[in-house]
Amino acid sequence: MSGQTLTMDVRRSGAAGIIDIKGDVTASSEQTLMEAYTEASNEGAKTIVLNFEGLDYMNSSGIGLLVTLLVRAQRQGQQVSAFGLTNHYRQIFELTRLDDAITIHDNEESALA
Amino acid sequence: MSRDPSNWATKGTDLQVGDIPKGAINLNVQGRSVNSPIQGFGKMWQKTYRVNLGENVDAAEVIKTWKEKFPTFWPKGQNFYGPITGIAPGEVALLNLAMPGGVKLSTGVLVLYADEESFTLMTPQGHMFAGWITFSSYPSSEGVIAQTQVLIRASDPLYEVAFALGGQRKEDRFWDATLKSLAAHFGVADPKVEVTAVCVDKKRQWKRAGNIKQNAAIRSGMYAVGIGRRKAKAAATAAAATSAAASVAEHSE
Secondary structure, three states: OOOOOOEEEEEEEOOEEEEEEEEEEOHHHHHHHHHHHHHHHOOOOOEEEEEEEEEEEEOHHHHHHHHHHHHHHHHOOOEEEEEOOOHHHHHHHHHOOHHHOOEEEOOHHHHHO | OOOOHHHEOOOOOOOOOOOOOOOOOOOOOOOOOEEOHHHOOOOEEEEEEEEEOOOOOOHHHHHHHHHHOHHHHOOOOOEEEOOOOOOOOOOEEEEEEEOHHHOEEEEEEEEEEEOOOEEEEEEEOOOOEEEEEEEEEEEEOOEEEEEEEEEEEEOOHHHHHHHHHHHHHHHHHHHHHHHHHHHHHOOOOOOOEEEEEEEEEOOOOHHHHHHHHHOHHHHHHHHHHHHHHHHHHHHHHHHHHHHHHHHHHHHHO
């Protein structure tokens, strides 16, 4: 698939693991996303925060990967939240009902509060 | 892949069914909301069905054809009533599916996403599954692959029992037949469908057991019983009228 190369950087902030997403999230993103999640979960992270400020595009397969990540996080007793979504992707999270399980915040400060 | 926001359906609170094709049963869709796997009850499964279409086809052409002729690849007796315009984001389609006893299970799907490489359907409340079904095609070293991938939970405890008692195998046969039909359209002789199943979450979500109130199979069955009673009553009325007319004619002679 053509598109922007995906990179995911991981940061820690207290008990939160932050995944900074840059590029396209599609079916081919699975390994990158799961490796980032594993790294973010190291050292007992209680919250996984997804930073979508650098997201270029996500298709329906990308949304499916988020559900898989969510299941893994729930198995570890972790909360998952997100920030940096454009209005379009906020609507997508509502339409796909991902917002039932992933809390959406306006910014990083709110997500880490 | 076109990276166009219009590849996605636009958010709406409830499903709205458009023109209803003749012969379609429209139940359990209008006004319902859609469910992701998060809103389902049963274990979460990701099942992937793949068929190799060979090297003489183009993946984009496969998706284009699949969208245009989607209902024609379904097994006989299972009906997909989509919009005349074909598979497009935001469209709502009715499904009438054969159940035991000759009853038609009436439900539907929302076209959540569609681009040149894939399209995804999302299920409404009451459907057997809560989740997504994604259809895609892509080149591989062995040829162009057509793929159906489901990420689903059974919607409620009744469906979860049904899946355990043969429903999963029925589902496998359905997509096996559909992909073989697609492959035959592209001239593949003796196509083989490969299946990979992963249990993503073994836990059932008991807080979602109340989904049974929306169960489309139960509601479809009740609808069929209602129709059966009305037909029986009409037949009895007609028989009584015929008998009465015959009696009058006999006494007149």
